[in-house]
Amino acid sequence: MVRPISEPAGFSVPALRRGDQAAFHALFLQFYAPLCYFTERLTGDREVALEIVSDVFLKLWQKRAGFNHLLSIKSFLYTAAKHASLNYLRSNARRQHRRAAFERAFPSEPVPAPVALMIEIEMMRELDQVIRTLPPRCGSVIQFYFIEGLSTREIAERLSVSVSTVDSQRQRGLKLLRAALGSKALRLLLEMLPGV
Structure with missing residues (x-):
């Protein structure tokens, strides 16, 4: 059985849906640090993690009208952070692959x-x-x-x-x-x- 998530002080889903910045701030305070930790563990890079989490919260704000309960918001935050982290890792791997191929193609010319x-x-x-x-x-x-x-x-x-x-x-x-x-x-x- 899934335990219900308690809402942070000053937060309610209807207030967030209306665009209440105080409700968004309360949500931000509740989830920002755990999301940064989660994302940094995935990417291995603190600066990248901070940027990803900021982007995720921006997306949440843009999509706020579509959420009906806190559990769906939490799920969105972690899923979006995971996907953004994996996209970063794929993109970074592609850049490294291209650079290595270029260096193999021109080995004697620094x-x-x-x-x-x-x-x-x-x-x-x-x-x-x-x-x-x-x-x-x-x-x-x-x-x-x-x-x-x-x-x-x-x-x-x-x-x-x-x-x-x-x-x-x-x-x-x-x-x-x-x-x-x-x-x-x-x-x-x-x-x-x-x-x-």
Whole structure:
């Protein structure tokens, strides 16, 4: 049996729904520190955790009219913090993967970090431009697979198509990318992406 959550002093769901800042502040005081701890444990970074929790509370304020009880608010706060933390970790892993691929591609040339980042950004911009010229479904599959790192099954579900359709569209997209960029450039770009 789930124990009911006691409302913080000065808080009520109807007041929050009306936009009462005192009610929001009471809720903030109740959950801010535990959410920061939770998020920092997930991300391993205090500054990132503080930023994520601030964003989560902003989202709560924006969606306040949709909540009917404190338990749903608490659930929203922790779920949103968890998803934002996982998104941060995925994004950070992609950046590290791209940087390592770039360093493998140019091992004998030490490149200052800002220059390497500029080169990486330019390469990603060029890849994005070429992906935009692909047929729509083919471009979506390439974007989901190589840029966002989704699995073939996840892409099939998202696009409401079969796994074999995703595979054929991915092969078609790679062929078109190879023609547009050349084999060596495409190989370097794909090596920098998390989905490969």
